[in-house]
Amino acid sequence: xxxxxxxxxxxxxxxxxxxxxxxxxxxxxxxxxxxxxxxxxxxxxxxxxxxxxxxxxxxxxxxxxxxxxxxxxxxxxx
Amino acid sequence: xxxxxxxxxxxxxxxxxxxxxxxxxxxxxxxxxxxxxxxxxxxxxxxxxxxxxxxxxxxxxxxxxxxxxxxxxxxxxxxxxxxxxxxxxxxxxxxxxxxxxxxxxxxxxxxxxxxxxxxxxxxxxxxxxxxxxxxxxxxxxxxxxxxxxxxxxxxxxxxxxxxxxxxxxxxxxxxxxxxxxxxxxxxxxxxxxxxxxxxxxxxxxxxxxxxxxxxxxxxxxxxxxxxxxxxxxxxxxxxxxxxxxxxxxxxxxxxxxxxxxxxxxxxxxxxxxxxxxxxxxxxxxxxxxxxxxxxxxxxxxxxxxxxxxxxxxxxxxxxxxxxxxxxxxxxxxxxxxxxxxxxxxxxxxxxxxxxxxxxxxxxxxxxxxxxxxxxxxxxxx
Numbered sequence: 001x002x003x004x005x006x007x008x009x010x011x012x013x014x015x016x017x018x019x020x021x022x023x024x025x026x027x028x029x030x031x032x033x034x035x036x037x038x039x040x041x042x043x044x045x046x047x048x049x050x051x052x053x054x055x056x057x058x059x060x061x062x063x064x065x066x067x068x069x070x071x072x073x074x075x076x077x078x
Numbered sequence: 079x080x081x082x083x084x085x086x087x088x089x090x091x092x093x094x095x096x097x098x099x100x101x102x103x104x105x106x107x108x109x110x111x112x113x114x115x116x117x118x119x120x121x122x123x124x125x126x127x128x129x130x131x132x133x134x135x136x137x138x139x140x141x142x143x144x145x146x147x148x149x150x151x152x153x154x155x156x157x158x159x160x161x162x163x164x165x166x167x168x169x170x171x172x173x174x175x176x177x178x179x180x181x182x183x184x185x186x187x188x189x190x191x192x193x194x195x196x197x198x199x200x201x202x203x204x205x206x207x208x209x210x211x212x213x214x215x216x217x218x219x220x221x222x223x224x225x226x227x228x229x230x231x232x233x234x235x236x237x238x239x240x241x242x243x244x245x246x247x248x249x250x251x252x253x254x255x256x257x258x259x260x261x262x263x264x265x266x267x268x269x270x271x272x273x274x275x276x277x278x279x280x281x282x283x284x285x286x287x288x289x290x291x292x293x294x295x296x297x298x299x300x301x302x303x304x305x306x307x308x309x310x311x312x313x314x315x316x317x318x319x320x321x322x323x324x325x326x327x328x329x330x331x332x333x334x335x336x337x338x339x340x341x342x343x344x345x346x347x348x349x350x351x352x353x354x355x356x357x358x359x360x361x362x363x364x365x366x367x368x369x370x371x372x373x374x375x376x377x378x379x380x381x382x383x384x385x386x387x388x389x390x391x392x393x394x395x396x397x398x399x400x401x402x403x404x405x406x407x408x409x410x411x412x413x414x415x416x417x418x419x420x421x422x423x424x425x426x427x428x429x430x431x432x433x434x435x436x437x438x439x440x441x442x443x444x445x446x447x448x449x450x451x452x453x454x455x456x457x458x459x
Contacts, residue, residue, distance in 0.1 A: 016373040017279075018272045022236050025271065025301050029315065052273055056299040057316045 002063045004074050006038035007031065013070050017045030021053060024075060028059065031077045036062065042070040050075065081112045081396050084171065084180060086161050087188035088118030088146050090125075090455065091367030091381030095186060097457030098389035100151035103396065107153045112396060115180070116150060117173065119160040123149050124211075125451055127378065130243055132214035133221050134254050134417070139211040149455050161189075164340040166360035184362050184392055187337065187348055191239050191368040191376060195329040198234055200305030205232075205327040208247065209239060220324055221251075226263035227323030232312060233270050234302045235330030239368065241277055241375045242423075244268065244328055245285050246414040252292045253416035266293075267320060269300035269312075281413075281423065284433040288415065302327070331376075333369055347371040352427070353404040355388055364388045372407070374427075379410040382454055412444035420444045 010027045012020035020041040027037045039046065047064075050073045054061040058078050065072040083099060085092045096116040106112035128142030147156055159173035164187075170179045193209055195202040206220055207213035229251060233244045248268045255261040268275065268289065274282035275289065275296055289296055301315040305325065313319045333346015341359055343349040348365035349358040352372040357363035365371075366388050367381030374380050383405065390403035407427030414420045420441040423431035434440060453459035 014373075018236065018277045019373060021272055025315070029301075029303075049272065053299055056273075057301075 002065055002072075002074065004036060004038075004063055006074060007035040009038040009040065011040045012046075013040050013042045015041070015043065017043055018049065019043075020046045021049040024050065024073070025053070028057075028075065028077050033077055036074055036076045039073040039075065040067075040070050041073070046073060047071065080110060081106075081183045082181060083112065083114045083184045083186070083392060083396075084182040085114070085116045085186045085188060086164075086171070087190055087367075087369070088116055088120070088123055088150075088156075089188060089190045089367065089381065090378045091190075091369075091385050092116060092118065092186070092188035093123055093146070093149055093455045094382050094385035094457055095188065095366065095389055096150050096154045097455070098385055099392065100153040101457055102389055102393045104153070106396065113155065114153065115155045115157055116146070117157045117159060117161055117180075118146055119158070121146055121158045123455060125378075125448075125455070126209070126239065127448060127451075129208045129211065129214040130240075130246060130250075130414070132211075133208055133217040133247075134250060135218060135222075139215060142211075144452065144455070149452070151457070161336060164336060164342075166340060166342070166357075166363055169362065182362075184395065185364070186388055186392075187342065187357075187363065187365040187369050188367050188381070189334045189336065189346075189369050191331045192334060192346070193329045194235070194332045195327075197330045198302055198304060200307050201234065201302070201327060201329060204305045204307035204310070205234075205325050205329065207327055207329055208243075209329065217326060221254075224264070224324050225260055228265050228267065228321055229324045229326070230267045230269065230312060230320055230322040231326045231328075232300065232302055232320075233268075233328045235328060236271055236277060237368075237376050238328045238331045239376045240411075241377070242281070242411050242413045244270075245276060245281075247326065248294050249288070249292070249415045250417055252294060253418075257417065265295065267295040267297060267322075269297040269302070269314070269320070271299070271301045273298050278425075278431060280430045281433060284421075331368075337369070343371055352407070354391065354401070355384055355405055364391070372405070374407050375409055375411070377409055377411060378451075379408075383408045412440060412447065414441065414444065416441075 131137035276282040366384040368376040391401035394401040425431040
């Protein structure tokens with residue numbers, strides 16, 4: 001378990017690709033620099049989409065956690 | 079006791095459902111055991127797919143309008159007004175034009191999508207679109223005088239109405255400009271928010287080589303952050319900046335505020351069971367079309383098929399039987415690949431799309447369906 005405290009959590013469980021990534025991007029849009037957004041997703045797509053987008057956008061994927069039936073992605077807005 | 083079904087929204091989903099109920103519940107409507115009310119804030123029904131053709135001079139906005147009263151069965155009570163609030167606990171709603179509340183036994187929310195260009199600074203001022211009547215006619219005027227430069231089509235918001243329409247627009251613009259003898263002097267660039275050219279990977283995989291063949295530039299992972307109308311640039315969150323001479327965008331979409339205020343879901347989309355289309359936060363409430371947050375495309379075919387499911391479920395409930403009809407995610411879409419060729423996809427929750435080879439026959443099938451849509455809206459097709 002990570003001890004990172006997210007500033008906002010986006011629960012995209014149940015959403016199909018590209019919904020989770022778009023939900024994350026939407027949250028990052030409204031976030032301040034340094035904020036950490038936690039994305040919850042039970043779709044496989046974000047396992048590749050989120051790291052690729054974070055790198056492209058220059059944000060940092062600080063942790064990925066497997067929790068029960070979903071993954072939690074922690075992305076810090078630079 | 080009379081059961082009152084209220085449908086809010088007279089777009090494809092609401093109109094098809096109202097006519098479906100008029101047919102399915104004819105005995106109960108005749109005996110006044112059931113009332114069906116359709117509430118819409120516009121006396122006309124609008125068929126939005128017509129707008130794709132307006133910029134290329136092939137259709138007029140009036141081709142996509144019909145009087146809702148004429149389109150909907152006489153057994154349905156049509157109210158032209160705007161719903162101001164919904165109280166799902168007391169099963170009651172209010173409209174702006176009357177102090178009298180409207181009680182319902184069953185409510186169907188089909189309020190659809192609205193555009194929110196103001197979310198991106200500069201977009202409303204600089205961006206053209208074909209997602210409104212006025213946008214489509216203004217874009218037509220711009221295209222007529224556009225002889226050279228950078229044409230950028232940017233998909234800013236997803237989900238958006240008709241996910242195929244951005245691909246269709248650049249394919250049609252490419253072909254149309256070639257017909258006009260202007261293509262050599264116009265660069266076309268297509269931007270998309272994720273790492274491929276369409277949300278569905280199968281459609282993206284099909285479309286990308288066509289774009290390469292047609293010399294349509296692609297920018298992926300492009301989430302527009304701002305537009306500078308004076309400098310004529312569009313900048314993405316990812317840091318990419320593009321120059322444009324003509325900017326066409328798919329603006330951010332949102333549902334209506336009413337839904338969030340009623341506690342039915344966020345950003346104007348109703349949280350539903352994706353099979354039954356029942357609202358998760360309230361009893362006796364359904365949503366369909368763009369309004370229902372099912373994860374399937376915001377497309378007219380989806381609203382059409384969902385209306386049939388909701389119609390069957392409501393009829394079962396009214397007749398005291400357990401509803402069994404479910405929506406399987408069925409989506410059907412023609413995709414124009416030029417001015418005289420189109421592809422076709424059909425898919426559902428379990429089966430991915432497999433785009434058909436583009437052909438003139440499919441193009442004419444799309445145009446023929448656009449004409450026969452009025453039979454769909456009447457519940458006949």
